[in-house]
Amino acid sequence: MTTWWLWLYVTAMAGGTLLFLAWWARPCGVPAVEYQVAVAVPVWSGLWYAALALGHGRVTDAGGPSVSWARYADWAVSASLLLVALALTATHALPERHPKLLTALVGLNLAMIAAGLLADLAAGPWGRYLYFALGAVALSGIFAVIWGPLRSVARRQPRGLHHAYLEAAALLTVLWIGYPLIWLAGPSGVGLLGPTADTALFVLLSVASKVGWGAFDLARLRSLARRRELAVAGRP
Template sequence: MSEWWLWSYVILCAAAMLLFVRWSRDPKGVPQSEYRVVFVILAWSAIWHAVAALGAGRTAIAGHTMDWTHYADWIVTAPLLVFSLVLTATHAVAEKRIGLVTALIVWTFPMILAGPVAEAMESTTARYTSYGIGMAALALVLGLIWGPLRADAERQPAPMAAHFVVVALLLSLLWLAFPVVWILGPPGVEIIDEHTTTVLFVVLSALMKVGWGIVDVGRLRAMSDRGQVTLA
């Protein structure tokens, strides 16, 4: 049954990729970089979900089965999602703060890597410590998004600043949902089983990579079409 969900996600990503290719041919003032980043996110995520659907990518470790395809997906798509959000926040900002962008991207790596490290730990204390480190990295990423990155977004025209708040809030809530599912699943307190965890991760991935990308780029296209903002 898990395979059905995984293949459904792969098909959904493929359909979304076709949509973004079509949009990119009529960009409506949205830079091609926006389309390329979302396309890569969808392609990379679809590849690793296909690997999981084929029954690969699972390793018995520390008394449970670790599906490392999740982490292979997230270690690339998390920094790309941050970069996509930065593009949205700085469309109409002439000066890009490279230090801020670098910090946002760099801190996504411990945020993700804490997961497989925690799963590999035999000690419960060590496992939750690693999980806590990942949560601290997530908190730092969210702090940078809602602090200095939001300040940059507010230097743009009002419609763009409002759009940033919408997409940043959606991304933040989805990012918070992933560690909740993780801690409730087999690596954590085991309230939900492996199948349910897989299904929830698929649903969250669909919302984050397909849904969020369509909302972000779709709203940018609509604003540009209405002449509400000039996209750089």
């Protein structure tokens, strides 16, 4: 059953890739870099989950549960790309991309992913929860940048784009809060969830975070771009 969920995820990533490529073929005034980032997320993520479905990307201690390190290899890149997409939305109509903020977001994300992997690999509960706490601090730092300086940058854009950023940031925040909660409830945490339920929830949440969120963000940008084109053409 766990393998079935993994292949379902790979299928969803393939569908997301095709959707973003179809939109890229008709960009509707949205820059190519937005589509490139959107496509890269499901392609990268789908490859790693295909490896998991084929029985690779795991390490097992003697007598202990297996650790899916491939999941963390996926998140290190795909989650960073999602933050890049959010930063692009925040600076969509601005001349500067604010690379320092983007570097801070990606750096915090990598620290969070590394802490999560170390928590899974830790031998005892004290080590697991220590690394989990460090990951939670890094996640809090990501949210602080998103809702602090990056939000201030987004406010300099036209109202529609500012609102698009707020909506995308709110959705990403809600989705990402789900990851540590599932980790805590799963086999790595208190064990309320079994391996199959843990995998299923991570699959559903990741599909929503990578394909669902990406589609939401791009759809808003495409809609705003079409409105601008109609306004320039003098049509209602």
